Amino acid sequence: MQPCPALRLRLMTALALAAGLLGAAAAQDLALPNRPDSLKFAIIGDSGTGSDSQYRVAQQLLAARQKFPYEFVLMMGDNLYSGSGSKDYQKKFEKPYQPLLDSGMKFYAALGNHDNPDERNYKPFNMSGQRYYTFKPKAGVRIFALDSNYMDPPQVQWLEKELTASGSDWKICFFHHPLYSSGMHGDESLPLRAQLEPLFLKHGVDVVFAGHEHFYERIKPQKGIYYFVSGGAAKLREGDVNKTNLTAKSFDTGYHFMLIEITKDALHFQAISDQGKTVDSGTLPRVSDQEKKKFATP
Amino acid sequence: MTHIIITTLVLASALPHAYAVQKPPVNPGAKVLLDFKERVDKYVELRKKADDSAPPLKKTDDAAELRAAQQALAERIGAARTPAKQGEIFTPEIAAYFRKLVRPELKETGTKGAVRDDNPAGMPFQVNGPYPSKEALSTMPPNVLASLPRLPKDIEYRFVGKHLILRDVRANLIIDYIPNALN
Numbered sequence: 500m501q502p503c504p505a506l507r508l509r510l511m512t513a514l515a516l517a518a519g520l521l522g523a524a525a526a527q528d529l530a531l532p533n534r535p536d537s538l539k540f541a542i543i544g545d546s547g548t549g550s551d552s553q554y555r556v557a558q559q560l561l562a563a564r565q566k567f568p569y570e571f572v573l574m575m576g577d578n579l580y581s582g583s584g585s586k587d588y589q590k591k592f593e594k595p596y597q598p599l600l601d602s603g604m605k606f607y608a609a610l611g612n613h614d615n616p617d618e619r620n621y622k623p624f625n626m627s628g629q630r631y632y633t634f635k636p637k638a639g640v641r642i643f644a645l646d647s648n649y650m651d652p653p654q655v656q657w658l659e660k661e662l663t664a665s666g667s668d669w670k671i672c673f674f675h676h677p678l679y680s681s682g683m684h685g686d687e688s689l690p691l692r693a694q695l696e697p698l699f700l701k702h703g704v705d706v707v708f709a710g711h712e713h714f715y716e717r718i719k720p721q722k723g724i725y726y727f728v729s730g731g732a733a734k735l736r737e738g739d740v741n742k743t744n745l746t747a748k749s750f751d752t753g754y755h756f757m758l759i760e761i762t763k764d765a766l767h768f769q770a771i772s773d774q775g776k777t778v779d780s781g782t783l784p785r786v787s788d789q790e791k792k793k794f795a796t797p
Numbered sequence: 798m799t800h801i802i803i804t805t806l807v808l809a810s811a812l813p814h815a816y817a818v819q820k821p822p823v824n825p826g827a828k829v830l831l832d833f834k835e836r837v838d839k840y841v842e843l844r845k846k847a848d849d850s851a852p853p854l855k856k857t858d859d860a861a862e863l864r865a866a867q868q869a870l871a872e873r874i875g876a877a878r879t880p881a882k883q884g885e886i887f888t889p890e891i892a893a894y895f896r897k898l899v900r901p902e903l904k905e906t907g908t909k910g911a912v913r914d915d916n917p918a919g920m921p922f923q924v925n926g927p928y929p930s931k932e933a934l935s936t937m938p939p940n941v942l943a944s945l946p947r948l949p950k951d952i953e954y955r956f957v958g959k960h961l962i963l964r965d966v967r968a969n970l971i972i973d974y975i976p977n978a979l980n
Contacts, residue, residue: 585860
C-alpha cells in the first residue's frame with residue numbers, strides 16, 4: 500500500500516529535517532564545559548525575518564541542543580520584522596523554532612525597534628505582558644529584559660529597584676540596542692549608555708547582551724562589565740564591524756547564534772555560525788564585588 | 798531707644814508687603830503642562846470607556862487574537878473621537894513649549910542619530926489612524942523622554958520623520974502630532 504501524497508510529503512520533510520539536524524550537529528564542536536549543575540541558555544538576535552537564513556540558524560540552534568541541553572532562549576529584539584499579524588508570528592517565529600517550541604523550550608523576548616509592543620502579550624515570548632521584566636532562572640542568577648527603544652523614567656526607576664533587590668546574584672541584562680559596538684550604530688548608543696551604564700556599575704551588573712547591529716561582536720570588558728553584540732540570527736550587515744579598540748572578537752561574514760553557560764564563578768560562551776562553525780568561544784571570570792566597586796566609584 | 802523701637806516697627810510693618818513682592822514667579826510652563834495633562838487625561842478617559850465596552854485582552858498564544866483586540870479597540874476609540882484633527886492635544890502653545898523642551902536634548906551627541914535610526918520618515922499617517930504595522934518605531938533616547946512630561950500607561954511619544962507623535966500603544970493609534978519637532 501502506498502502512503503497518500505500528503506503523508507509522503509510530511510515523511511520526507513521529517514526525514515530531511517532529521518538528516519539536516521544530524522549533519523548540523525556533527526558539524527558543531529561544543530566548546531563549553533557543559534556541567535550538569537550550570538545554567539545553560541541560547542541567544543538569538545534580530546531573528547524575525549522569515550528568511551532562509553533565519554531557518555538555517557534555527558536548525559543549527561536545534562542541533563546544538565543535542566550536545567548542549569540549554570534551558571531557554573533569549574531574543575534580543577526585532578523578533579518580527581515588517582508586521583505582526585498572525586502570519587508573521589507563524590512564519591517568523593512559530594515555524595522556524597517549532598521543534599524547540601514543541602519540546603517545551605521557553606523563549607524570553609526583548610523588544611526591538613521593529614517590534615510591535617503588543618508582542619508583550621504573546622504568551623510564547625514570556626514577557627508577562629510587560630515591555631520590561633525580570634526573572635530568576637536559577638538560584639544565584641537574575642536576568643533583566645529591558646526595552647531600550649523606549650527607556651523612559653519609569654523604566655529606569657523600575658530597573659534601579661530591581662537591581663537593588665537582586666543582591667549578590669549574577670546580574671545579566673539583555674535588550675536591543677548595544678551600549679558599545681563597532682558598527683554603524685556605535686555613536687547612537689551614547690544617550691542610552693549615559694543613562695544605563697552608571698546604574699549597571701552602581702549595582703554590579705555582570706554581563707550585557709544586545710542585538711541591533713547585524714553581526715557578532717565581543718567587546719573588551721568595559722569598567723568590569725562584559726558586553727556582547729549578537730544581532731545576526733537572520734540579518735547580516737556584511738563587513739560592518741569597523742574594528743576599534745573596543746573589539747575583542749567579531750564576525751560579520753555570516754549569520755550566527757550564541758550558547759551561554761553560567762557557573763558560580765564564570766561565564767562560558769560560544770558563538771556558532773549558520774554553517775555550524777564556532778566563530779568565538781571562551782571563558783570570562785566573574786568580576787568580584789570588590790573590583791566592581793572600584794569601577795562604580797566616580 | 799525710642800528711635801530704635803520706631804525703626805523696628807516701621808520695618809516690621811513693611812515686611813508683609815516685601816514678601817508679597819518677592820513671591821516666587823509662577824513657572825510659565827506650568828499652565829501649558831496642566832493644559833496638556835488635562836487633554837491627555839480626557840483621551841485616557843475616552844479610551845477607558847472604549848475598553849469597558851469589550852472584554853479585556855488577556856495574554857494569549859494566538860497572535861490573531863492580539864491583532865483583533867487591537868483593531869477592535871482602535872475602531873471604538875476612532876468612532877468615539879470622530880472627527881479628530883491635529884492640534885486637539887498638541888495645541889499651538891503646547892507644541893511650542895514641547896519644541897523648547899526637546900531642542901537642547903537633540904543637540905546631545907548621538908541623540909539625533911538615535912532618533913533617525915530606522916525612523917520611518919515619509920510614512921503617511923493621520924490623527925486617529927493606525928500606526929502602519931509594517932513600519933519600525935523610532936528609538937526614543939532616554940534624555941529626550943526625560944525632558945518631556947510623563948504620560949499615562951500605554952501612551953507614548955515617537956518620532957515619524959521630523960514629527961513628534963503621540964501614540965496609543967494598545968490601540969496602535971496615532972492620537973496627535975507636533976509637526977517638525979525635530980528641527
